[in-house]
Amino acid sequence: GAVVSQHPSWVICKSGTSVKIECRSLDFQATTMFWYRQFPKQSLMLMATSNEGSKATYEQGVEKDKFLINHASLTLSTLTVTSAHPEDSSFYICSANPTGTDSNQPQHFGDGTRLSIL
């Protein structure tokens, strides 16, 4: 079945550093990928829609200069948390569907990245 790989699974770093998270579709091409954020004991919140070859679409309240998204190929999207601070500590997870499918198909999720900023 379709697999989405996310890396790294866990990051601990100092305040002020930038952290890059990768989301790869392993056996399909994905024109669109989605990035979500989840705080403890809360549900997922969509941060942005990553579009291959064009700018990402950010949800209201998400700083695009803080959360840089690059979708340079049909199998890879990256989320970079720039100048991270403790309030950015969260669980970040991506999802994707094969190009050509619509929202009436199951989403394929990565295993998530737990980010802790000290």
Added chain:
Amino acid sequence: KNEVEQSPQNLTAQEGEFITINCSYSVGISALHWLQQHPGGGIVSLFMLSSGKKKHGRLIATINIQEKHSSLHITASHPRDSAVYICAVGRRAGGTSYGKLTFGQGTILTVHP
């Protein structure tokens, strides 16, 4: 009021019990998804529904489009079913909303042996 509401928020059951988790939504949807999130955070898609009923093993999902309501049932529950179950809806729109999901707050299920 959230666009997707789940109940209950927490559910504790004994092994073998029949479990029901409910989801109500207030927006037009193209599909409704039931997801399972394990303690480590990974998410698995259980069902995608646009009408009727689906069954997979001990899991059954139903949806009533007119009432904007869906239920997830687990028969003969087992401790390994312990997880967070999340209802999510795909909005009825094309273009940039393609594939975007709106999530319920999740139901924490604990099944004791």
